[in-house]
Amino acid sequence: MHMGSRVFDTPEEAVADVSDGASIAVGGFGLCGIPDSLIRALADSGVGNLEVFSNNCGVDDHGLGILLGARQIRRVTASYVGENKEFARQYLSGELEVELTPQGTLAERLRAGGAGIPAFFTPAGVGSPVADGGLPWRYAADGSVALASPPKETRVFGDKRYVLELGITADFALVHALRGDTAGNLVFDKSALNFNPLAAMAGKVTIAQVEELVPAGTIDPAQVHLPGVFVQRIVETGPQNKRIEKRTVSSTEGATR
Structure with missing residues (x-):
């Protein structure tokens, strides 16, 4: 961590004090805009018994699915879980507690918690x-x-x-943004502007991984999607290695040139 600032040097340092039993709000939708570097750091830390609030739980080998596969999650509040076979297995066998909630309700529960609405x-x-x-x-x-x-x-x-x-409040929130400044102001890219701002609002300690970190004052205030008041820690992770959740291709038969 840079002394006297909210900027951390590595994802591992940024999540180092997340302890067993913590509740965590996690941004993203499917595999879009997920804080993958922070999730991996959390998985490597070995922390367990986590309670997670997120739209979904990743896939078997990516995103929150990594924590799930390592048995580090105790409870999940989500709106969609259909792409993760291990999630279904743990849930149906009694190894995982799951609260399913309508997607819009989950979004508003996170926003309300962050706005102080009980x-x-x-x-x-x-x-x-x-x-x-x-x-x-x-x-x-x-x-x-x-x-x-x-x-x-x-x-x-x-x-x-x-x-x-x-309303939902969590001990920590993990989010991904395209750009952030050293004051914690964040800009999200396209559809990554999904659950990330809402999860960030709900976290008591919000940790943001950003593809690009710039000095405070560099981002036009009118372009800020989430003000720094909601962000306590920030770490630059570089361009994200984006995964395609479902690849769909169309046949070229009969196509004309």
């Missing part, structure tokens, strides 16, 4: 197990439900029923 009402999930309870959070080894979601408070506003959802 809870909010939303129509998403009303009339389903999301509101009524009974979703399997954890299975037993024999396939029975060991822990189910509790029912949530609902209330009518006007002529419509809404369900109460709690």
Whole structure:
């Protein structure tokens, strides 16, 4: 770490105080805009029993899937988990606790937590197990439900029923940005402007990996996507080695030149 600043020299130094049992909000969507260097550093540290808030849990060999495969995650709150076979295996065998939540609800829970809003009402999930309870959070080894979601408070506003959802705050947040300055101001690239700002807001200690680090004042304030007040640590990791989650190609048969 550079003395007297929030800039760290390596991802390993930036996550060094993440301890067993910590809760972590992680930015990204699929494999887009994920803080891969920080995740790898966390995996190498051997920290365990983690509670993760993220849109999804990566794939089997990349992103949060690395932590999952190493059995370093205890609980996941996510909205989509369909690309990770190990995730499904751990969940169905009772090794992993999972809270599935609608994607928009997850986004707003992170934003609300970061804005100091403890809870909010939303129509998403009303009339389903999301509101009524009974979703399997954890299975037993024999396939029975060991822990189910509790029912949530609902209330009518006007002529419509809404369900109460709690804001999310986490001990740490890990995010990826295209550019950041030494004051922590961040700029995200295209679709990486997904869950990254929301996760950053929800973290008590937010750690940002950036492809390019520039001096404070270099970024036009009008171009800043997330102000530095939300970022406590920043580390330059260089251009990201982007993975394509699903490659789709079209046939050229019958194509004209």
